[in-house]
Amino acid sequence: MLSEFDLIAQYFTRPPRANGQVALGVGDDCALLTPTAGMQLAISSDMLVSGRHFFADVDPYTLGHKSLAVNLSDLAAMGARPLGFTLALALPEARAEWLAPFAKGLLALADLHHCELIGGDTTKGPLNICITIFGETAPGQALRRDAAKIGDDIWVSGTLGDARLALAGYRLNACKNDPDEPLGGQINLDASNHALAAARMHQPTPRVALGLALRGIAHAAIDISDGLIGDLGHILQRSGVGAKLSVDDLPLGAVLAQQPQTIQRHFALAGGDDYELCFTAAAAQREAVLTAAQNASTKVTRIGSIVADPGIAFVAADGTALDLQLSSFDHFRTT
Amino acid sequence: MLSEFDLIAQYFTRPPRANGQVALGVGDDCALLTPTAGMQLAISSDMLVSGRHFFADVDPYTLGHKSLAVNLSDLAAMGARPLGFTLALALPEARAEWLAPFAKGLLALADLHHCELIGGDTTKGPLNICITIFGETAPGQALRRDAAKIGDDIWVSGTLGDARLALAGYRLNACKNDPDEPLGGQINLDASNHALAAARMHQPTPRVALGLALRGIAHAAIDISDGLIGDLGHILQRSGVGAKLSVDDLPLGAVLAQQPQTIQRHFALAGGDDYELCFTAAAAQREAVLTAAQNASTKVTRIGSIVADPGIAFVAADGTALDLQLSSFDHFRTT
Known part of the structure; x- marks a missing residue:
């Protein structure tokens, strides 16, 4: 008995990519990530709200891109290599015409940076996009x-x-x-x-x-x-x-x-x-x-x-x- | 020149706890976390929306508790030991009477589980609470x-x-x-x-x-x-x-x-x-x-x-x- 918001997840679900560090992706209580031995994890969260960080009628493809780009930018500023991210998404309604291009823009940029979508949450609510991103950096090498x-x-x-x-x-x-x-x-x-x-x-x-x-x-x-x-x-x-x-x-x-x-x-x-x-x-x-x-x-x-x-x-x-x-x-x- | 929403962060900022794995907490582009050698990271995100996951007028202390509890529960279901979490928070307005008890309820439960708030985001918008939590589990031991x-x-x-x-x-x-x-x-x-x-x-x-x-x-x-x-x-x-x-x-x-x-x-x-x-x-x-x-x-x-x-x-x-x-x-x- 899937709700329309369970169905949303299908736009973001696909076979695991090949970066080899995601031991378990979308679909369990947690994702499992295997850090490289000796590396530190760099972690950042950004929340984007409709009407404040973007126009409500913005092209969903570019919004997908930008939602991940601002998080990748935080990893860049630390000198960290991207590993993966979670996506939590509140939407007023589940419309394929919006979801399909949003997912496409998001995942195209994710692929470019070998940064895998490992989990998240979808819910009904005022449009809100919250991404938490994970990267790796050697101890003492982060740009602070x-x-x-x-x-x-x-x-x-x-x-x-x-x-x-x-x-x-x-x-x-x-x-x-x-x-x-x-x-x-x-x-x-x-x-x-x-x-x-x-x-x-x-x-x-x-x-x-x-x-x-x-x-x-x-x-x-x-x-x-x-x-x-x-x-x-x-x-x-x-x-x-x-x-x-x-x-x-x-x-x-x-x-x-x-x-x-x-x-x-x-x-x-x-x-x-x-x-x-x-x-x-x-x-x-x-x-x-x-x-x-x-x-x-x-x-x-x-x-x-x-x-x-x-x-x-x-x-x-x-x-x-x-x-x-x-x-x-x-x-x-x-x- | 701090905005009212920068000031929000002060409710959640405090000296680092003693779990020793947070190398860099709130205040940089990313937080830095040092995983225990050989362990996998368990990661989960939950987004709670006002009117859907809780009543808009719910007691903010218990809402702070519950927001973290639902994420800790995901770690529990994997058999993972809590390490830390990020909090992204959209609020219609910054009111101390709401923020102080919300932070208190959240951080009391965090302390109980030695789970440190390591970063996040605050913004103006319809009330939305997105927590991403990190825990550790030995490879092969996670409860899937x-x-x-x-x-x-x-x-x-x-x-x-x-x-x-x-x-x-x-x-x-x-x-x-x-x-x-x-x-x-x-x-x-x-x-x-x-x-x-x-x-x-x-x-x-x-x-x-x-x-x-x-x-x-x-x-x-x-x-x-x-x-x-x-x-x-x-x-x-x-x-x-x-x-x-x-x-x-x-x-x-x-x-x-x-x-x-x-x-x-x-x-x-x-x-x-x-x-x-x-x-x-x-x-x-x-x-x-x-x-x-x-x-x-x-x-x-x-x-x-x-x-x-x-x-x-x-x-x-x-x-x-x-x-x-x-x-x-x-x-x-x-x-």
């Missing part, structure tokens, strides 16, 4: 937030701000004077550029290969989900240091690069949903960082340095101090 | 659903049906002719008996010690969340066997024992939310089962046997077959 050292370079992967620009586009399409977009009047975004930026918002690329390549090279790392200065701030706070950021060196998203400077700086520094890595490494490791990035086929950019003075000091290309008025939580995903 | 053998005894821990009776009480208090309680007219439940039964519904006891004691003795095990016959059905299906149940041997909850026989049988067999263990063991192991139960200070009752014929056959004390009309998903928590 508290490990930045004075004199370290600060690096960022990929580009920043296009996801935040896409959100602005959605808001301004809905309401020309959205109070959440006080700088909206300066934004100029046609439909094709909005679509380009939106791809960054809906399908972030977790930097798993880069995180792995940086083990033994980087000191501290974090993934940028809440905006660069907010997330870099976590590193600074936990490491008891400050930062000097070279604002003109920030790697801008391709679409953001066409916007006025105020928008560029605001969205690259304080936008959210980028899921790039921000990390620190000793200045003597510059070549090693660039080689690691090349091996991971991921662009990295040096954007500043760790200093003793607390807080973040912003400087322009000519070295002059900038006084920027920024809020680090000014984006879609506040918590 | 697919391990029942023909000739095995079927056992159940504790007592059955009081949780389901409590739910009936709430429903009939709200509506004398609730269509979900077609047998409601036969139920006679005064306020003090309702309160006794409700304690079983709101604060189930996960049978962790019993699950551990049964390793190497029991064959298959499952925890009873959806009702005995539904959950025993999972063992039967996955083991490719059937069962003969001695209905008059079912251990009834103290309050249920005062109800008419129809209600007793219905609620003990097909009620939900008991969180007792149902397990099978060879008939030659009867003494060993009773000793394990005594060591775990947990009552167990032999209620039937595993047979070759598929399905469940019900028999009365005099050996005559019973034709019971039951639905295994007839309770509060359907999925």
